[in-house]
Amino acid sequence: MLFHVRMDVRLPHDLAPERADELKQVERARAQELQRQGKWRHLWRIAGHYANVSIFDVADAQELHDLLSTLPLFPFMEITVTALCRHPSSIHADER
Amino acid sequence: MLFHVRMDVRLPHDLAPERADELKQVERARAQELQRQGKWRHLWRIAGHYANVSIFDVADAQELHDLLSTLPLFPFMEITVTALCRHPSSIHADER
Amino acid sequence: MLFHVRMDVRLPHDLAPERADELKQVERARAQELQRQGKWRHLWRIAGHYANVSIFDVADAQELHDLLSTLPLFPFMEITVTALCRHPSSIHADER
Amino acid sequence: MLFHVRMDVRLPHDLAPERADELKQVERARAQELQRQGKWRHLWRIAGHYANVSIFDVADAQELHDLLSTLPLFPFMEITVTALCRHPSSIHADER
Amino acid sequence: MLFHVRMDVRLPHDLAPERADELKQVERARAQELQRQGKWRHLWRIAGHYANVSIFDVADAQELHDLLSTLPLFPFMEITVTALCRHPSSIHADER
Amino acid sequence: MLFHVRMDVRLPHDLAPERADELKQVERARAQELQRQGKWRHLWRIAGHYANVSIFDVADAQELHDLLSTLPLFPFMEITVTALCRHPSSIHADER
Amino acid sequence: MLFHVRMDVRLPHDLAPERADELKQVERARAQELQRQGKWRHLWRIAGHYANVSIFDVADAQELHDLLSTLPLFPFMEITVTALCRHPSSIHADER
Amino acid sequence: MLFHVRMDVRLPHDLAPERADELKQVERARAQELQRQGKWRHLWRIAGHYANVSIFDVADAQELHDLLSTLPLFPFMEITVTALCRHPSSIHADER
Amino acid sequence: MLFHVRMDVRLPHDLAPERADELKQVERARAQELQRQGKWRHLWRIAGHYANVSIFDVADAQELHDLLSTLPLFPFMEITVTALCRHPSSIHADER
Amino acid sequence: MLFHVRMDVRLPHDLAPERADELKQVERARAQELQRQGKWRHLWRIAGHYANVSIFDVADAQELHDLLSTLPLFPFMEITVTALCRHPSSIHADER
Numbered sequence: 016m017l018f019h020v021r022m023d024v025r026l027p028h029d030l031a032p033e034r035a036d037e038l039k040q041v042e043r044a045r046a047q048e049l050q051r052q053g054k055w056r057h058l059w060r061i062a063g064h065y066a067n068v069s070i071f072d073v074a075d076a077q078e079l080h081d082l083l084s085t086l087p088l089f090p091f092m093e094i095t096v097t098a099l100c101r102h103p104s105s106i107h108a109d110e111r
Numbered sequence: 112m113l114f115h116v117r118m119d120v121r122l123p124h125d126l127a128p129e130r131a132d133e134l135k136q137v138e139r140a141r142a143q144e145l146q147r148q149g150k151w152r153h154l155w156r157i158a159g160h161y162a163n164v165s166i167f168d169v170a171d172a173q174e175l176h177d178l179l180s181t182l183p184l185f186p187f188m189e190i191t192v193t194a195l196c197r198h199p200s201s202i203h204a205d206e207r
Numbered sequence: 208m209l210f211h212v213r214m215d216v217r218l219p220h221d222l223a224p225e226r227a228d229e230l231k232q233v234e235r236a237r238a239q240e241l242q243r244q245g246k247w248r249h250l251w252r253i254a255g256h257y258a259n260v261s262i263f264d265v266a267d268a269q270e271l272h273d274l275l276s277t278l279p280l281f282p283f284m285e286i287t288v289t290a291l292c293r294h295p296s297s298i299h300a301d302e303r
Numbered sequence: 304m305l306f307h308v309r310m311d312v313r314l315p316h317d318l319a320p321e322r323a324d325e326l327k328q329v330e331r332a333r334a335q336e337l338q339r340q341g342k343w344r345h346l347w348r349i350a351g352h353y354a355n356v357s358i359f360d361v362a363d364a365q366e367l368h369d370l371l372s373t374l375p376l377f378p379f380m381e382i383t384v385t386a387l388c389r390h391p392s393s394i395h396a397d398e399r
Numbered sequence: 400m401l402f403h404v405r406m407d408v409r410l411p412h413d414l415a416p417e418r419a420d421e422l423k424q425v426e427r428a429r430a431q432e433l434q435r436q437g438k439w440r441h442l443w444r445i446a447g448h449y450a451n452v453s454i455f456d457v458a459d460a461q462e463l464h465d466l467l468s469t470l471p472l473f474p475f476m477e478i479t480v481t482a483l484c485r486h487p488s489s490i491h492a493d494e495r
Numbered sequence: 496m497l498f499h500v501r502m503d504v505r506l507p508h509d510l511a512p513e514r515a516d517e518l519k520q521v522e523r524a525r526a527q528e529l530q531r532q533g534k535w536r537h538l539w540r541i542a543g544h545y546a547n548v549s550i551f552d553v554a555d556a557q558e559l560h561d562l563l564s565t566l567p568l569f570p571f572m573e574i575t576v577t578a579l580c581r582h583p584s585s586i587h588a589d590e591r
Numbered sequence: 592m593l594f595h596v597r598m599d600v601r602l603p604h605d606l607a608p609e610r611a612d613e614l615k616q617v618e619r620a621r622a623q624e625l626q627r628q629g630k631w632r633h634l635w636r637i638a639g640h641y642a643n644v645s646i647f648d649v650a651d652a653q654e655l656h657d658l659l660s661t662l663p664l665f666p667f668m669e670i671t672v673t674a675l676c677r678h679p680s681s682i683h684a685d686e687r
Numbered sequence: 688m689l690f691h692v693r694m695d696v697r698l699p700h701d702l703a704p705e706r707a708d709e710l711k712q713v714e715r716a717r718a719q720e721l722q723r724q725g726k727w728r729h730l731w732r733i734a735g736h737y738a739n740v741s742i743f744d745v746a747d748a749q750e751l752h753d754l755l756s757t758l759p760l761f762p763f764m765e766i767t768v769t770a771l772c773r774h775p776s777s778i779h780a781d782e783r
Numbered sequence: 784m785l786f787h788v789r790m791d792v793r794l795p796h797d798l799a800p801e802r803a804d805e806l807k808q809v810e811r812a813r814a815q816e817l818q819r820q821g822k823w824r825h826l827w828r829i830a831g832h833y834a835n836v837s838i839f840d841v842a843d844a845q846e847l848h849d850l851l852s853t854l855p856l857f858p859f860m861e862i863t864v865t866a867l868c869r870h871p872s873s874i875h876a877d878e879r
Numbered sequence: 880m881l882f883h884v885r886m887d888v889r890l891p892h893d894l895a896p897e898r899a900d901e902l903k904q905v906e907r908a909r910a911q912e913l914q915r916q917g918k919w920r921h922l923w924r925i926a927g928h929y930a931n932v933s934i935f936d937v938a939d940a941q942e943l944h945d946l947l948s949t950l951p952l953f954p955f956m957e958i959t960v961t962a963l964c965r966h967p968s969s970i971h972a973d974e975r
Contacts, residue, residue: 016208016267016268017155017268018290018350019155019157019164020351026954027316027317028891028894028954028955029317029891029893030316042200043199043200046200047200047202050200050201050202050203051202057153057166057203057206058198058200058201058203058206059113059115059195059196059197059198059201059206060195060196060197060198060199060944061115061193061194061195062193062194062195062196062882062940062941062943062944062947062960063194063884063943063944063947063948063958063959063960064958064960065948067198068115068193068195070153075208075267075292076208076209076290076291076292076350077292077293077303077350079290079292079350079351080292080348080350080351083350083351084351084353090314090316091316094351094352095351096290096350096351096352097157097158097164098157098158098159098210098268098271098288098290099155099156099157099158099164099268100155100156100158100267100268100269100271100272101155101156101269102154102155102156102163103139103156104138104139104142104143104146104154105146105154105155106143106146106147107146107153107154110153110154110155111269112880112939112940113940114734114962116735122282123700123701124219124222124282124283125219125221125701126700156272158210158268158269158271158272158275158288159212159271159272159275159276159286159287159288160286160288161276171880171939171964172734172880172881172962172963172964173734173964173965173975175734175735175962175964176732176734176735176964179734179735180735180737186698186700187700190735190736191735192734192735192736192962194882194940194943194960194962195940196939196940196941196943196944197941207941209347211347211349211356218474220411220414220474220475221411221413234392235391235392238392239392239394242392242393242394242395243394249345249358249395249398250390250392250393250395250398251305251307251387251388251389251390251393251398252387252388252389252390252391252464253307253385253386253387254385254386254387254388254402254460254461254463254464254467254480255386255404255463255464255467255468255478255479255480256478256480257468259390260307260385260387262345289349289350289356290349290350290351291347291348291349291350291356292347292348292350293347293348294346294347294348294355295331295348296330296331296334296335296338296346297338297346297347298335298338298339299338299345299346302345302346302347304400304459304460305460306482306542308543315508315509317509318508363400363459363484364400364401364482364483364484364542365484365485365495365542367482367484367542367543368484368540368542368543371542371543372543372545378506378508379508382543382544383543384482384542384543384544386402386460386463386480386482387460388459388460388461388463388464389461399461401539403539403541403548410666412603412606412666412667413603413605426584427583427584430584431584431586434584434585434586434587435586441537441550441587441590442582442584442585442587442590443497443499443579443580443581443582443585443590444579444580444581444582444583444656445499445577445578445579446577446578446579446580446594446652446653446655446656446659446672447578447596447655447656447659447660447670447671447672448670448672449660451582452499452577452579454537481541481542481548482541482542482543483539483540483541483542483548484539484540484542485539485540486538486539486540486547487523487540488522488523488526488527488530488538489530489538489539490527490530490531491530491537491538494537494538494539496592496651496652497652498674498830500831507796507797509797510796555592555651555676556592556593556674556675556676556830557676557677557687557830559674559676559830559831560676560828560830560831563830563831564831564833570794570796571796574831574832575831576674576830576831576832577672578594578652578655578672578674579652580651580652580653580655580656581653591653593827595827595829595836602762604699604702604762604763605699605701618872619871619872622872623872623874626872626873626874626875627874633825633838633875633878634870634872634873634875634878635785635787635867635868635869635870635873635878636752636867636868636869636870636871637787637865637866637867638690638748638749638751638752638755638768638865638866638867638868639692639751639752639755639756639766639767639768639866640766640768641756643870644787644865644867646825673829673830673836674829674830674831675827675828675829675830675836676827676828676830677827677828678826678827678828678835679811679828680810680811680814680815680818680826681818681826681827682815682818682819683818683825683826686825686826686827688784688843688844689844689923690866691923691925691932714968715967715968718968719968719970722968722969722970722971723970729921729934729971729974730966730968730969730971730974731881731883731963731964731965731966731969731974732963732964732965732966732967733883733961733962733963734961734962734963734964735962739966740883740961740963742921747784747843747868748784748785748866748867748868749868749869749879751866751868752868768865768866769864769925769926769932770786770844770847770864770866770925770926770927771844771923771924771925771926771932772843772844772845772847772848772923772924772926773845773923773924774922774923774924774931775907775924776906776907776910776911776914776922777914777922777923778911778914778915779914779921779922782921782922782923783845786926788927795892795893797893798892844926845926847926847927848924848926848927851926851927852927852929858890858892859892862927862928863927864926864927864928
């Protein structure tokens with residue numbers, strides 16, 4: 016199942032820089048691992064924002080929640096989840 | 112350049128059904144043509160809404176506007192445009 | 208998969224009363240059929256509103272969309288969809 | 304009487320982790336006790352959020368307030384309360 | 400149980416004046432009857448608005464919904480319902 | 496003159512508990528004194544919120560402001576003020 | 592007592608022009624009469640909008656409502672009312 | 688003085704096409720005349736919207752209002768006005 | 784030129800009381816000086832809020848910005864600026 | 880390509896003044912350098928706000944993001960990005 020997810024990161028300005036760097040590094044490794052597994056299907060930066068638009072391809076909402084809530088930056092993100100399905104005019108078979 | 116576009120269709124309830132059907136048919140043909148050209152790269156339905164989330168791959172904002180504003184349903188759509196760029200953690204070369 | 212859905216009905220005031228009654232009657236029959244099938248698991252009225260809060264138990268977002276978009280009142284409803292999953296503190300096995 | 308309640312938890316990032324853990328543990332025990340008593344009838348996680356959607360079955364708004372305001376995480380939650388009643392199309396006797 | 404209700408009336412400008420007058424007359428008679436029964440406990444006009452703030456004293460949300468949804472102007476009102484309970488600092492016994 | 500006032504209390508989580516208790520105790524005493532004087536005519540808790548809905552009966556907006564702005568919790572409250580007047584359908588003489 | 596009032600006029604596009612002109616003419620006469628009486632103390636146009644910002648000097652909210660609700664354009668205006676009082680730093684005696 | 692203006696055009700779907708065309712033609716002529724006079728200094732289309740962002744260079748808010756309120760499409764536009772002034776980091780003399 | 788300005792003051796709760804008092808004292812002196820100069824033409828308190836509504840009479844937006852941005856409380860205020868002009872129905876010559 | 884950008888700066892009140900001054904100084908130098916390069920084409924202050932409206936002329940959204948996200952005040956700014964294109968009524972060749 017496909018989910019459209021927008022994540023806006025809001026790091027508190029008094030978070031120690033080393034802690035922030037560490038979080039970002041682990042976040043990045045995790046994001047790339049999930050992309051390689053095909054679960055985090057698309058990942059774009061929103062121009063001008065510390066934010067991304069993503070498409071997840073997961074078994075269900077449970078798997079989505081488990082992936083998102085264990086991201087290192089989860090406590091600092093405002094997240095919007097939108098459930099997607101096939102558009103009758105789509106010509107791509109994998110846009111379910 | 113990639114743009115994230117959300118389109119919510121709001122047909123007036125007193126629009127003649129034949130007119131609505133005609134608009135939808137032309138819209139569909141146009142959407143599929145643009146997908147085949149690679150300009151309308153992704154197209155998903157938002158579950159529970161007469162709406163879609165799309166990714167456009169166009170030369171610039173001018174081309175995007177020309178494509179969107181000539182869609183048959185344009186006068187009846189609420190559109191949100193978001194400019195995308197490459198996310199540093201993306202592993203896919205075409206997610207510019 | 209469980210989805211939380213809120214539907215607010217907004218009938219245009221110039222809709223013919225017979226047409227409105229007909230739509231409501233078919234809507235009701237369809238809602239009860241889906242409840243008997245176990246797909247529309249819960250259905251509550253929101254006090255003071257021509258609106259409901261519902262829980263759907265469906266295979267995925269596609270099935271949800273197919274059910275919602277074929278409801279007779281769909282063109283007159285403002286719908287909000289929220290994907291649910293299991294809460295770690297829930298004691299009920301069917302609250303997936 | 305049934306109430307629909309959404310709770311969004313917002314823990315301050317400088318709350319001591321042990322204090323947070325303690326609060327969550329007591330919250331969980333209390334939530335399960337109330338579920339066993341039948342007062343907290345349903346409890347779902349909202350996918351991608353540190354939030355839940357719940358249905359409470361209580362004598363009145365007073366009992367609801369007493370239950371919610373004594374939850375350990377109450378000071379850190381944004382809460383939305385919606386009063387429910389029977390939907391004329393419901394087929395379930397306990398959806399009052 | 401007490402409910403706080405705000406009602407904003409929005410009559411379509413093309414509603415026939417006689418129909419509007421008739422609706423208002425029946426609404427007024429109904430409102431006064433419910434006040435005499437003690438169910439519509441308070442009723443105030445909001446200065447500058449075609450709107451009111453009311454306090455209802457009813458058995459439960461079901462009775463509230465039955466009263467509100469049968470008001471003649473119900474189809475033309477935007478309604479906000481808020482469940483009340485006793486404030487620990489209140490000195491009035493009937494402010495439950 | 497009657498004013499409808501909603502007060503939402505937002506205590507900073509790092510406010511010393513003794514300071515918070517002291518503020519609440521003085522607030523309570525002040526609220527009860529104003530109720531006995533007939534100036535704070537009604538006071539209800541909003542179920543599920545650290546908030547109240549109140550009706551003030553004061554000479555004018557100046558007296559209202561003087562009362563509200565000297566409440567101990569004033570710096571921590573989000574306040575909404577709505578001016579009321581007589582509703583033509585009210586049957587109660589004191590609902591001016 | 593002083594009230595700050597913002598009025599945004601929204602004339603339906605299918606209102607007959609003669610009817611609109613007539614309403615505006617009567618509105619203007621009434622506004623000027625109230626200004627001469629000192630009740631409509633200030634009246635400014637908001638640049639770029641069919642809207643005004645006004646200060647009313649009336650006995651109470653009742654008089655304000657009676658003035659506003661009998662304006663010919665009242666049914667077509669979105670109105671916001673804000674109760675004013677004396678600012679401790681004001682040097683003008685009539686800014687009560 | 689410079690003003691930043693955003694105009695969103697919302698033509699009613701039942702406006703006669705010839706009337707709409709006529710309005711647009713006159714609007715265009717007027718917009719170009721004002722640009723040539725230097726009063727409508729900049730004019731950009733917002734991609735994906737029937738809307739523009741403009742910079743006006745006028746004597747004051749009165750002149751701005753006179754220009755905007757006499758545009759043929761004024762009754763069909765939602766307008767947002769923002770007053771600009773010189774930014775201390777600007778290197779362009781005419782960005783007052 | 785006239786500008787309508789609303790200022791909502793939000794002092795951080797951990798600001799030292801002496802610092803707050805000092806800021807308010809200087810703010811008050813400055814506000815009264817500007818009133819005597821005729822630049823801060825009106826100043827009202829909004830009942831129930833630590834906020835004011837003001838009318839400024841200045842040469843242009845530049846002078847307005849210079850006045851507002853040098854107020855001692857500027858860093859702690861949420862400010863809304865609205866450009867005013869003459870209302871065709873105004874009878875007061877100085878309501879330009 | 881042209882982008883319309885609004886930046887609202889929100890400096891935390893407990894940021895050390897020297898640190899704030901340093902950030903502003905570097906920000907200013909960078910802003911002027913980008914203006915000289917023609918990439919930051921316009922820059923205006925919004926009257927009454929610690930905010931600006933800007934027009935950027937860049938190759939694409941990627942370049943815009945790289946410029947914005949490396950501004951010293953980026954972590955403290957709320958940014959809104961709007962993609963522009965040529966308006967059919969514009970008479971200026973560089974308003975693409």
